[in-house]
Amino acid sequence: MLNHHVVVEILSLSNMFFxxxxxxxxxxxxxxxxxxxxIFRMKGKxxxxxxDRISTNKIEISSNLYSSKTVLTNxxxxxxxxxxxxxxxxxxxxxxxxxxNIETINHLNKxxxxxxIEISLEKKVIKxxxxxxxxxxxFELINHSCITNLDKSNDYFxxxxxxxxxxxxxxxxxxxxxxxxxxxxxxxxxxMKFFDYKSSLSKINPLETGFxxxxxFDKGCYVGQEVIARLHNYNKVSREIIHFKTNxxxxxxxxxxxxxxxxxxxxxxxxNFDHYVGLCLIKKKDxxxxxxxxxxx
Amino acid sequence: xxxxxxxxxxxxxxKACEKVKEFARNESKExxxxxxxxxxxxxxxxxxxxxxVDAPDENDKVITQNGxxxxxxxxxxxxxxxxxxxxxxxxxxKGFEFINPxxxxxxxxxxxxxx
Numbered sequence: 001m002l003n004h005h006v007v008v009e010i011l012s013l014s015n016m017f018f019x020x021x022x023x024x025x026x027x028x029x030x031x032x033x034x035x036x037x038x039i040f041r042m043k044g045k046x047x048x049x050x051x052d053r054i055s056t057n058k059i060e061i062s063s064n065l066y067s068s069k070t071v072l073t074n075x076x077x078x079x080x081x082x083x084x085x086x087x088x089x090x091x092x093x094x095x096x097x098x099x100x101n102i103e104t105i106n107h108l109n110k111x112x113x114x115x116x117i118e119i120s121l122e123k124k125v126i127k128x129x130x131x132x133x134x135x136x137x138x139f140e141l142i143n144h145s146c147i148t149n150l151d152k153s154n155d156y157f158x159x160x161x162x163x164x165x166x167x168x169x170x171x172x173x174x175x176x177x178x179x180x181x182x183x184x185x186x187x188x189x190x191x192m193k194f195f196d197y198k199s200s201l202s203k204i205n206p207l208e209t210g211f212x213x214x215x216x217f218d219k220g221c222y223v224g225q226e227v228i229a230r231l232h233n234y235n236k237v238s239r240e241i242i243h244f245k246t247n248x249x250x251x252x253x254x255x256x257x258x259x260x261x262x263x264x265x266x267x268x269x270x271x272n273f274d275h276y277v278g279l280c281l282i283k284k285k286d287x288x289x290x291x292x293x294x295x296x297x
Numbered sequence: 298x299x300x301x302x303x304x305x306x307x308x309x310x311x312k313a314c315e316k317v318k319e320f321a322r323n324e325s326k327e328x329x330x331x332x333x334x335x336x337x338x339x340x341x342x343x344x345x346x347x348x349x350v351d352a353p354d355e356n357d358k359v360i361t362q363n364g365x366x367x368x369x370x371x372x373x374x375x376x377x378x379x380x381x382x383x384x385x386x387x388x389x390x391k392g393f394e395f396i397n398p399x400x401x402x403x404x405x406x407x408x409x410x411x412x
Contacts, residue, residue, distance in 0.1 A: 053338040075341040075402065075411045111337040113372050114346070226340035226404050 019243060022272065023156070023191045030178040032129040032185040037162055038100060039147065041122040042093040042108075046115035051085070051093060054111055054223050056206060058216035061087055067148045069214045071206045072097075072107065077227030078203045080107055082211070084149045084162070094122055096147055096162050098197040111223075128168060130159040131180075131188055153192035186270040187277065193241050195268040195279050201253055207237045208281060209267075239264060239281050246276050258286045306360055307333065307369065307377055313384035313393060314363040321349050328352075330359075330366035333382065334373040339409020341402060343376060345395050375399075376412055 057070035269278030
């Protein structure tokens with residue numbers, strides 16, 4: 001908890017002009033590449049059933065080889081990690097996860113008691129981030145061993161591709177594509193309300209962070225379902241992600257107060273010209289109260 | 298009742314034993330045992346598994362109580378040590394009921410627990 005007061009400007013709808021100016025400086029499409037991403041394999045006759053029982057999305061075999069997303073939660077409904085996965089067949093799932101932290105694998109292994117499952121590192125791949133203004137991806141992915149993910153925000157799309165470099169080189173033409181710096185990529189993510197889920201973040205419910213599309217509300221029990229279903233059914237989600245702007249750097253997961261009560265926490269932050277922009281998770285009732293658009297940390 | 302159960306075993310009530318034997322008779326089983334285990338599932342992460350089986354698996358701990366053989370997989374035993382298994386019938390009965398000292402919390406319906 002920070003112990004000094006800092007002015008932070010909440011970027012609500014009245015500040016959309018600023019947000020638009022944040023994104024207008026970028027060319028589209030743009031890419032960002034991260035190397036050394038891990039893809040794991042979950043193998044065994046209980047693999048699909050196990051992932052279904054332990055995460056939010058409905059995990060079922062399909063005739064199409066498609067990638068999807070599911071959220072690992074604990075029994076309090078808080079996010080542990082976000083898995084992107086592809087079901088290869090009835091006994092094989094490949095997956096990667098946001099934090100890329102071994103703790104997530106330890107969490108999965110902890111729950112393997114009677115199930116016939118083995119989890120192993122499949123391969124190291126690169127992660128290509130592709131920011132575009134329309135949904136047209138310039139390559140077709142028929143390769144079974146890659147994982148994809150598409151997120152949308154306003155008019156922009158954020159496409160993730162986890163793939164071996166040798167395959168990517170064959171299908172993707174890097175010429176004339178704008179290559180983003182780490183700072184630019186972080187700013188774009190902030191604009192799109194996307195944050196990399198870090199294992200340091202705690203006590204965040206997937207309904208608060210835009211993962212609704214990755215939650216099945218009719219599949220029955222999974223770890224954390226009771227809390228998530230109650231929040232959803234009674235419309236009790238109390239926090240939401242909003243943009244903020246400030247002149248001072250904070251750490252991810254720093255909490256901040258409004259009128260001496262904890263109001264939320266920092267999810268991401270990045271320098272943008274002479275100030276910082278970021279995402280925070282804040283109590284909805286405090287957003288309404290903050291008509292002056294200032295809070296003190 | 299449950300406080301007397303040592304942590305190196307589990308205890309099954311006479312009523313629960315009789316109910317298991319009744320289910321086994323209905324399935325025309327002559328030699329059988331009760332598999333008691335936990336697996337991943339439910340809202341709290343771990344759910345109980347009760348199954349009438351013919352014989353123990355290689356890694357099962359075998360306990361005999363009230364003439365009933367109970368098979369507990371060793372990996373599940375750590376979650377079940379000291380548990381009392383009871384049965385309550387009637388209109389308001391809960392059926393088989395686990396009283397597990399390892400469970401720190403359980404979900405609303407009581408079918409799953411966390412440690």
